[in-house]
Amino acid sequence: MKAVGYQASLPIADTQSLIDIELPIPTAQGRDILVRVEAVSVNPVDTKIRMRTPAEEDNYKVLGFDAAGVVEAVGDEVKLFKKGDKVWYAGAMNRSGSNVEFQLVDERLVAEKPLTCSFAEAAALPLTSITAWELLFDRFGLSKDSTGTLLILGASGGVGSIMIQLAKSLTQLTVIASASRAETQAWVTELGADHVVDHSKNLQAEVETLGLGSINYIASLNGTGQHLPAIAELIAPQGKFGLIDDAEVIDIMPFKRKSASIHWEFMFTRSLFETKDMIEQHKILRRVASLVDSKNIKTTANESLGLINAKNLKKAHALLETNTAKGKVVLTGFEE
Known part of the structure; x- marks a missing residue:
């Protein structure tokens, strides 16, 4: 073959x-x-x-x-x-x-x-849907009754493109998508994002300008290392932060004062370990x-x-x- x-x-x-x-x-x-x-x-x-x-x-x-x-x-x-x-x-x-x-x-x-x-x-x-689903519903514990705000960093890629749609279809969350080019900003808007921010600019300022307050859920799909300080500031007290990329260093100490939880999502875990x-x-x-x-x-x-x-x-x-x-x-x- x-x-x-x-x-x-x-x-x-x-x-x-x-x-x-x-x-x-x-x-x-x-x-x-x-x-x-x-x-x-x-x-x-x-x-x-x-x-x-x-x-x-x-x-x-x-x-x-x-x-x-x-x-x-x-x-x-x-x-x-x-x-x-x-x-x-x-x-x-x-x-x-x-x-x-x-x-x-x-x-x-x-x-x-x-x-x-x-x-x-x-x-x-399949891969992106499973990744997005597991992060939203298995790691963050979201449901059809979940409210608040979800920030998706790097939202125009494969995982972000389906995560926007799942969040809008299956929760009550307000979805903020980050994209840095006019083309990708139009793409995430078409997929249903309520707000779009530019992660190539000052991310914290971009999100705070929306006037939505602290962010309950943050899903970082790429560039996590460079955005980590902003994520720690933006996340709500007792909020949930999830990531899928391979940042060289993740300093979680800034999240302590907010009692924020941090979740790694890797959709191959179940098959790799043949979990029950x-x-x-x-x-x-x-x-x-x-x-x-x-x-x-x-x-x-x-x-x-x-x-x-x-x-x-x-x-x-x-x-x-x-x-x-x-x-x-x-x-x-x-x-x-």
């Missing part, structure tokens, strides 16, 4: 950073399903792993998490799916990725894709699919780069490494 992989961690401009390869088709066993991949999307985590984790020995490492496709076969313990089902998922960090024609994935991480989405539109959503509630990601994706089909939220796919191959995946990685992507980048199908 066709696949895209690499052996050494190299800059994306290097000819060997991602290459087209051939691999054997795996066999579904246990709770695994074998999915014929129809579309994928690319996430910042793909670029980080590429630069940090070389392949083992003479093998190839295959990246990719978001995918949508069709079930080709199921393991003997599978209960949730059958051959022919159209599915979507975000996969697991400790297994081979989705940049392949056929991928094995644990059924507990998979759900039937939204009926109203194409494979490409669906592939844009691992099936929650199946349930989250089912709920998100329902929200998509009822038109409460929409896909965040914003740019299609064509077929799934090394050339196009390099373009996607290069774009994400500029930190200027809006929404999600998707690729569809393999060359015959």
